[in-house]
Amino acid sequence: MRSRIVRAAARPTKQAPATNFTGTVFQDEVFAPEAPSRLRASKVTFTPGARTNWHTHAVGQVLHVLAGVGRYQLEGEPVQVLLPGDTVVIPPKARHWHGGGPDSMMTHLALSETSETGEATTWLEPVSDADYRKAPTRPD
Ligand code: MN
Numbered sequence: 329m330r331s332r333i334v335r336a337a338a339r340p341t342k343q344a345p346a347t348n349f350t351g352t353v354f355q356d357e358v359f360a361p362e363a364p365s366r367l368r369a370s371k372v373t374f375t376p377g378a379r380t381n382w383h384t385h386a387v388g389q390v391l392h393v394l395a396g397v398g399r400y401q402l403e404g405e406p407v408q409v410l411l412p413g414d415t416v417v418i419p420p421k422a423r424h425w426h427g428g429g430p431d432s433m434m435t436h437l438a439l440s441e442t443s444e445t446g447e448a449t450t451w452l453e454p455v456s457d458a459d460y461r462k463a464p465t466r467p468d
Contacts, residue, residue, distance in 0.1 A: 349378065355371070357370050363419060366440065377460075379455050388419050388441075389418040390418070395412045399434075407463070
């Protein structure tokens with residue numbers, strides 16, 4: 329790992345793959361793991377209705393909402409509304425999804441680490457429209 333400033337222009341926005349996401353999702357890499365760090369950080373923008381598939385993270389994930397109104401669900405719990413400034417803490421190996429609102433964009437910073445053995449994200453099935461549309465719990 330060497331000192332440097334990585335300029336935004338050096339990293340064009342990518343569209344997230346349809347194999348792991350529903351709808352249109354844009355990803356801007358912030359940092360990819362470089363030894364000895366195992367941190368991965370990316371800025372992700374979900375268009376209205378777009379979301380991740382169900383998935384797990386080997387050593388968990390932290391999401392920090394930068395803009396918009398989004399959704400998050402940990403399996404077995406109600407869908408939650410996400411608002412700018414909110415931080416979501418997701419435990420290791422917990423099935424969950426995150427995305428935009430039905431009528432709203434949402435941008436979050438996604439922070440995760442690979443495990444000591446190099447495991448990161450395990451992608452599962454898409455979130456059904458029925459699951460996505462369940463009435464969310466309002467923030468406190
Ligand atoms: Mn996640």
